[in-house]
Amino acid sequence: MISALNRLVDLVEEHLTEEFDVDxxxxxxxxxxxxxxRMFSSLAGMPLSEYVRRRRMTVAAAEVVRSGDDLLSIAIRYGYGSTEAFGRAFRSVHGVGPGDVRRDGGPLRTQAQLRFRLTVEGSIPMDTRIVDRPAFRLAGHAARVPLxxxxxxxxxxxxxxxxxAQEHLRLKSLGDTEPAGLLQVCDDLDPDATEGRELTYLHGVAVGADTSVPTDLDSIEVPAGQWAVFRTAGSYPQALQQTWAATATEWFPSNPWRLRPxxxxxxxxxxxxDFSTATCELWLPVEPA
Structure with a gap:
């Protein structure tokens, strides 16, 4: 996976002035x-789309300063149909417009080319099991929330x-399959895991595929497949979030599994x-790499 991410970075450089097919x-x-x-976002700390935009504007800034080409020509070369669109992207990275940079020579914010290296320190104990589950449903109350x-x-x-309170008890009584108990479910998360992007959060339980779900509840169909289950204990939600991050930095690069949607x-x-500490299980859908 590390070599794949580095090749992806090289591909970004080769196609800075055009779109490329990541799939x-x-x-x-x-x-x-x-x-x-997902792995790029977790390890780089930014979505792939954000990295591409930063690199494009880093290289474009050099042309703005050194090139005698007009701004529209530079904008078109980097995939923007107008100087306004190019200016918005430029300003979001550098904090100033391209016209200001051409006149003053800066200020500029450079996004260096990334290079991934794997250092497995084992700082987070990864208590993990792989389970194979038939299709099931998630039933509960859903809402759209930002990540x-x-x-x-x-x-x-x-x-x-x-x-x-009685609704929590009602949900618990409906659950009839693994994972047991009340669940915190995140669905429709975009592959880049962009902070602030909306996802579907469901507070509910797992029920069998043939179990009828009350009409006043939301439901999510979950197909059959394998899951990596990580147990974590400690301060909440910090220990859980640290384990979640460690799946990307330590577990997936070291094991023959990959995330599936x-x-x-x-x-x-x-x-x-008071929920200050908790023991949790994090279930992630996986498939053989």
Whole structure:
């Protein structure tokens, strides 16, 4: 995977002035665009699309300063149909417009070309098991919320606390298959895992594929497949988020598995009354790499 990501970085450089087919490239490596984008985002700390934009504007800035070409020609060369669109992209990276940079020579913010290297430190114990599950359903209350990488997500917290206590008990009574108990479900997450991008969050339980779901509940169909299950314990949600990050930096690069599209699930096995610490299981849909 590390070599694949470095080849992807090289491909970005080769196609800075044009779009390229990430899905086709992933296929040549025997992996998927979904897994490639998720691993890039997790390890680089930014989505692939953001890295491409930063690199394009880094190189374009040199042309703005040194080239005698008009700004429209430079904009078109880097895939923008107008100087306005090019200016917005340029300003989002450098903080100033291309006209200002041409006049003043700066300021410029450079995005260096990335190079991935794997250092497995084992700082996060990876207590993992692989399970094969038949198709099942997730039933509960869903909401669209923005992705937040660190700390408590206030939108998720508000969604859960708005449910009456008896509704939590009702949901628990409906669950009849693994993973057991009340679940924190994230679905429709974009492959780049862009912070702030909306996803579907469902507070609910797992039920068998043939179990009828009450009409007042939302449901998500989950196809049969394999899952990597990571157990984590400690301060909540920090320990869980650290384990989630370590799956990308340590576990996936060291094991013959890759992510497949599907919801990620968190089962809370035990917790303090104030939820300051918890023991959880993180379920990620996987397939052989």
């Amino acid at each position: 086709a490239f992933a296929g040549t490596l025997g992996t998927t665009e979904y897994h490639l984008r 937040i990488h660190h700390g408590v997500n206030p939108h998720v917290q508000q969604h859960i606390t708005a449910l009456p 599907g919801p990620s699930l968190v089962a809370v096995l035990d917790r303090d009354a």
